[in-house]
Amino acid sequence: MGAQKTLLQAFNQTTYQVAGHSKRDIRQLQRIFQEVDGDLAADVYGSGEVIDNFQNKMAKYLGKESAVFFPSGTMAQQIAMRIWCDAKGIRKVAYHPLCHLEIHEEDGLRKLHQIEPVLLADKDRVISLADVLGMNEEIACLLLELPQREIGGQLPPYEELEAISHYCREKGIRLHMDGARLLETLPYYQKTAAEVCALFDSVYISVYKGIGGIAGAILAGDAAFTKEAIVWKRRHGGDLISLYPYIIPADVCFEARKDKFAEYYEQAKELAGLYNQCHGISTRPTVPVSNMFHVHISLPKERLEPILLAVCEETGVGLSHYVREVDEATSYYEVSLGDRYATIPKEKLQNVFQVLDQKLREALQA
């Protein structure tokens, strides 16, 4: 605990940080709301200009008939699964073993919706067409996460996505996208959001990851689907009297960043290149396919932390505020490129990787 806290503290004292958009402080909200007309009426239980306009904008952007703003992706995705299960009368869905619903939601899908997941693919790779073809069980819905966050943001080839979509339509299996980071995949796929979404029956996107809002999610699909989703949103306790404190930042940040994901993607490839030149480091994927990747380092967590801390203090540049254990010999952390990267002077960046490489070399020789 002590060591990790100290890395966070050292990170917070650096002048530059390599990943992300900005600090998560109250100023983010203050700045956004300074620019908004105070006379704008609050949304009230899902109605009003502020929520209608953003939902319509996102439906259009995603190429879907309708979209609903949710306080969280957890709520939006469980509800999507429930709607497709109820429609088919089967309480089974398939997803990746490292799916958000499987590892981050305290088993909400089972405990609230009595839905059993079928886990497809191995933990270290994305779901393939062969995995889907090889399924023995009848399912209502297949969930694909684009990109697969827990393995560094990997993506299937686009042709494989199309083949999976085609197969699901033939078999009457609903295809749902966990597109928490959908916009982040578009520069690699060289597609519009609507083109990718056309392969799916329902789509969730987060408004606070690459988009950089405060919290919230969009769930999109056809009008019959979103009509049901709104009923379930009330059941879940997500139909708040006013969601504008999240909707307005989502809208402002979407407009500010929707065309910046190609830049983040190029920066991610550059940064992964710098990491992969260091001793004992490999990124996953080696060449990123979005704005994100994982940094795997051949040192145990307790030996890596003091090194990253020293790098913060010597260079004034923060690489990561935390380290996670992979096993006794290896650790990792996640990097998602955002607005901050472009603010770092090139020589600072060169320097931080020289210092890091030197320290890792010494540590690995010890």
Next chain:
Amino acid sequence: MGAQKTLLQAFNQTTYQVAGHSKRDIRQLQRIFQEVDGDLAADVYGSGEVIDNFQNKMAKYLGKESAVFFPSGTMAQQIAMRIWCDAKGIRKVAYHPLCHLEIHEEDGLRKLHQIEPVLLADKDRVISLADVLGMNEEIACLLLELPQREIGGQLPPYEELEAISHYCREKGIRLHMDGARLLETLPYYQKTAAEVCALFDSVYISVYKGIGGIAGAILAGDAAFTKEAIVWKRRHGGDLISLYPYIIPADVCFEARKDKFAEYYEQAKELAGLYNQCHGISTRPTVPVSNMFHVHISLPKERLEPILLAVCEETGVGLSHYVREVDEATSYYEVSLGDRYATIPKEKLQNVFQVLDQKLREALQA
């Protein structure tokens, strides 16, 4: 539709409004956040100073070991019911036929938690000790709403509340408070929040009704209860990355208004008196026991609306922005006293009731 929209428009153009605190516009949030230090860190998934401090403050105020901030009361209360049902191994709870869970939550309690409610008391009165003693079914939890909103904010005598609490403890029935408007009841009961809460095992309060925040709720109980509630909050999709856009307004508004409820209560009694002097009007309750009451008027909705609209335009004072039908001959609306009432000049208030009475008299003679 046309007529009701016009009443709302006329109401929105008045100089003074009798009920509530202020308009629901973006300015509310802007004003509150202007005063906050921008360096304050956002809460992250239920952790951080901003959420800890407010939860601790509310736990202390309610006299409970622990408190959890929720995005909504709908979520908080279903979760309280689920925890008590799981603890007892019985999927039944008892509440009033006009309980929020029964009429405003799209059946979430049944659809998400498979909990069956037992409805106690008649629709037009609060749950009595006799209702509780007369229950035939075994239940895990009894929910009491203080005050009972849908019947104008009625309250049981405090001694009856104590007797119900005593009986439930003896029988191993958990007692939960829907205290959406708990602070509003304290001047009538002449008790502290902690004294009333001591009769209950778990308590929910809203932070945006009398307190006047933007959205959100507090669920309080012992530490084992709130620990479980936090797990369920994640399952429901309520563990947002940051809830500070609701927590900070809740805190600011709690501090600003926690000592004003006696004033609102006195104003409610005065205002109900003015209403009851008018032809064809009776308030429910006749003498309010909180800051709220319902105004029942012996005219059908479609005849009352143009009268209220004309009152708006002639006096510049808005009494209500809507009317609901009771039956073919009677309509009603709800009034909750807040900051606005004290801003209305006395002569304006006298005048609006003279005009209203005159118009009702004419209408009732027609």
